[in-house]
Amino acid sequence: MPDGYESVIGLEIHVQLSTRTKMFCGCELSFGEEPNTHTCPVCLAHPGVLPTINEQAVRYGLQIALALGCEPAARSIFHRKNYFYPDLPKGYQISQYDIPLASGGRLGEVRIHRVHLEEDAAKLIHLGESGRIHGSAASLVDFNRGGTPLVEIVTEPDLRGPAEAREWAQLLRTTIKQLAVSDVNMEEGSLRCDANVSLRRAGAAELGTKTELKNMNSFRFLERGIAAELERQGALLTAGGQVEQETFHFDPRTGALTPLRSKEYAHDYRYFPEPDLVPLAPTQEMLSAAREALPELPAERRDRYEAELGLPEVTARQLAFDAELGAYFERALDASRRGAAAKGSAGDGAEPKVIANWVTGELVGRLREAGDGEVDPASSKVSPEALAALAGMVESKQVTTGAARQVLATLVAEGGDPAEIVEREGLTQMSDAGELEAIAERAIEAEPGAAEKVRAGNPKAIGPIVGAVMRETKGRADGGEVTRLIMEKLGLS
Amino acid sequence: MIDRKQVLHVARLARLELTDEEVERMSGELTTILDHVERMDELDLDGVEPTSHVVALENVLRADEPRPSWPREQVLEPAPDPAEGAFRVPSPQA
Amino acid sequence: MSADLLGLSVAEALRRIEAGGLAADEYFDAYAKRAAADELGAYLWRAEPGQAGAADGELRGVPIAVKDIFCTEGIETTAASRVLEGYRPPYTATAVRRLADAGARLLGKTNMDEFAMGSSNENSGYGPVLNPWDRERVPGGSSGGSAAAVAGRAAPWAIGTDTGGSIRQPASFCGIVGLKPTYGAVSRYGMIAFASSLDQCGPLTRDVGDAALLLRVIQGRDACDSTAIGIEGGVALPSRERLEGLRFGVPRELSADAEGIEAGVSEVFQRTLGVIRELGGEVDECELPHAAHGLSAYYVLAPAEASANLARYDGVRFGPRADSDGDLISMYERTREAGFGAEVKRRIMLGTYALSSGYYEAYYGRAQRVRTKIAGDFQAAFERFDYLVTPTSPTVAFRLGERTANPLAMYMSDFCTVPMSLAGIPAISIPAGLAEPDGGGSELPVGFQIAAPAFGESGLLDAAHALERAIGFDTRPPAMGPQG
Ligand SMILES: [Mg+2]
């Protein structure tokens, strides 16, 4: 980015709602079924049909709006957005325009401009060369997706960088995931994120010319796409050029941004009020029902983790702002408490802090090594119950941290019960002081050079001796205890 | 006055391929009709709410209960160019 | 025998069927044969005679003609447009289904102006309809086929649709009864949309009693149409004979001051006001200050909605597709160019223009505000009057081809009917007498329009019934020979 400029980023997010039926007809939503098996005269726009509003979609829309701190409109209406495209059977999309469902909210540091309801387009499959008709390429239209309920969320241009945009988008995803109103899966398209990107002179009030980025179907691509576009705009401005208002399509395979064919005919959507539908005027009952259905939201969860569980801010945030991680942690925590209660022990099982560290540290690290990028521990072989049990064993000194890491590696690879693995692999922490003493003595004898240095006042030189003990005990000895014992044998304690 | 250029622009928005003769005639006819329509301008409409609906209804909602979709053979029966269980169209990207 | 049957009102036919004096199949066949001999171009599809059917339900198997704008499962439905040629809907419109559920049998699908856009039925993609009173003249439109069939004894009754006068004006031109119910009284589901905020389904019948009978069956709430709430308390069959205690307002803007009202129409109108007084009704002049602007607002709002409603005819999912160069835009443009007639294109263009960037406020926005004003005018008038009365159409039926070259002159035909459509209130046209057209010629029917407050259909039908009795109009066109 050229000096003296700042980036200004706003996001437009489309969320497919996980209702049972479509927005305006009774067809069930589809998940990869055969093309055109989830359609009816209404969603195929046959002559004479009329739309009817899905009650659940309105409920979900209100929940999202409230979770984002928006003010629901006392009376919102639907509009027709007119344009011709084969994936739009009516020749217009039923959407909301000047009076959206809700507006004026905030999530984290980003203000929400508006939240509205609309319907999804159908799916176009481009046949390319293989499907040429009359010598030109052809496409196939599958109307299964057409009419799926969508909530569109538009932010104010409050984001200042690609990483910030990614992080915020993830927070938004977690928030909606928590509401259980959508799968919010970017790869599958149930969460779609477009970005409006511009540069302006630092401190300037007015915005620069923005471009629109579409089709970034993962958080990584969102970040990458925005970064690439900022770079392009920066180079353009540095060279004395001007940014043109344009729309770019992000190609996930190449990471390239291609401008959508410059529109010979500018879009003119000719919005007007949809006469087939009556206004939405959420009643007090509808609003309180939506409010009551709100679960703990990420910011609240983070605060609770800090205040009640004593987690450090970074860990609390990491768990609370990542839907999958947070859910996993909650289950592990729960398992730990239940386990402790079952055993009738006085405590609450492993310390939440210990479980949290195992989840965010060891587990995520290992899963990241094993897979690529986004990690969902719930889909790993390590059950939250197993992780809770393992953390409990460390805390009660049944196994050493080192041994526990070995157990985790086994759990990641093949799953199972940590207690059994400990048993099977003989990893129970050594509690026979005499045996350990003998091993320590042998290790000192085996590393005379190191022993000399330690005696000469260099405590760091103890490493090789500790290492030898650990090798001998296969990690079953507690590292702190081993160090203390060696120092004692060297006459230094 | 709706001139030829405007007629062509609107025809493109409406996806109508008009013949030259139609463009010519449309220009005259639309102008005449809009001249009449513009008599509304005589009225003082400041502060008047627009009416898009005469029915005083709100919140007419449908329960989220699935109804059977339509068999695919029937869906595709009236299609001018069915292919591979779908509706084939010239590619918008062509 | 057959001629006798064709002269019966549906109510009378039902009485005879119920009493056992008439077989439902005989009654149906009499009409099926008459419809088969349709010389007016009224039908686009007809049922075969000799199809026995159930004769139960309230309507006991009586035949009914249905405007081709209503979807009928498996039966070609085109809204008289070439763009839907060969289209057989996968479902049936709610109004038609309600009729079938009540025991009526589909006699045929009637011709109309393409997508209900027109006032003469000359805009059909399948040929014009002739007026049974004078075959050189139009039957009115857009429900011209339904009106001609009912007037010409080729159907005992029919349903049509009215957006700005499309039931009332052809009823007026053909000398029969036509009722546009309150917006929301009858479901629009399965009724091919022209202008969704105005379209309403209603009866075309030979007397007011039959109109009530038909409305009673078709009206009602429908889960498939968010705007259909039905008429609370249903529809009572009319019985009133006098008009004492009722106040009739005569809006100056739609009568004396209206442009282009023919002398003969005016005379019949004045005479009818006299009949109201004789029946004990009060008649007084009133004002609808914005009504004269109704046509302007209508010709923005209806085409605007139509431009969107007709976007689905794109050659992708149903209907014919024109040859293209393999390019999507040319596929769309040629399919629509070939499929739509001149008037439909004109309205699509008008509506698209009125909604386009930079013009919305000047046209659409203003028209919506005029609509508010007109609805307010009616509301104020109904504080003083029970009903408002006007001529249905400024003229009697005009000659075929007379107005086709001048769209605006054609639109003027809806001058008196459009304001009620904009306000969403019910209005009925009953035949009030005969008059020569300006410039001379044989006498033709003149319609008298009565409008009521929203959902006031029962009272409206009652008043119209009393007036109809007193007028004693013979609905039989002269070409059909003397009554009975
Ligand atoms: Mg959208």
Ligand SMILES: [Zn+2]
């Ligand atoms: Zn559907």
